[in-house]
Amino acid sequence: MKNNRNISGRLLGNLRRSKGFTQDQLAARAKFYGSKLDREQIAKMETGIRGMSDRDLWHLSLALEVGIASFFEGLKPACRLRDLRAAFYIA
Numbered sequence: 361m362k363n364n365r366n367i368s369g370r371l372l373g374n375l376r377r378s379k380g381f382t383q384d385q386l387a388a389r390a391k392f393y394g395s396k397l398d399r400e401q402i403a404k405m406e407t408g409i410r411g412m413s414d415r416d417l418w419h420l421s422l423a424l425e426v427g428i429a430s431f432f433e434g435l436k437p438a439c440r441l442r443d444l445r446a447a448f449y450i451a
Contacts, residue, residue, distance in 0.1 A: 365411040368431040373406040375424050375431070386423055395419035 376386050383399040383406075390397050397416065404410035412420075412431075421428045 364408050366405060366408055367435060368412065369406045369408045371431050371433065371435075372402070372412075372420065375426060376402075376406075379424055381424075386420070389423035390419045393419050393422040395423070 376383070381389070383402045387395075387397050387399050387402055395416070397419065401410055405412055405416070417428050417431055421430070424430075
């Protein structure tokens with residue numbers, strides 16, 4: 361089964377690794393800014409099992425010292441409505 365609860369989880373992992381952070385370190389940094397994310401939730405985001413809220417994106421962007429747009433760089437728009445629905449939970 362394809363995990364697709366978010367469209368930018370892979371980029372989250374790339375950003376985290378490019379900054380040299382472990383998932384635990386990123387969770388700790390995000391908590392500094394008020395997040396309640398832990399390592400397990402970050403791992404699930406990176407694999408697409410867990411979605412990301414706007415608040416999650418905000419805290420993670422602060423923790424990683426990047427703009428929110430960084431979570432969407434290079435993503436291609438869905439070419440089929442079915443793909444778009446899956447990416448954005450549209451019933």
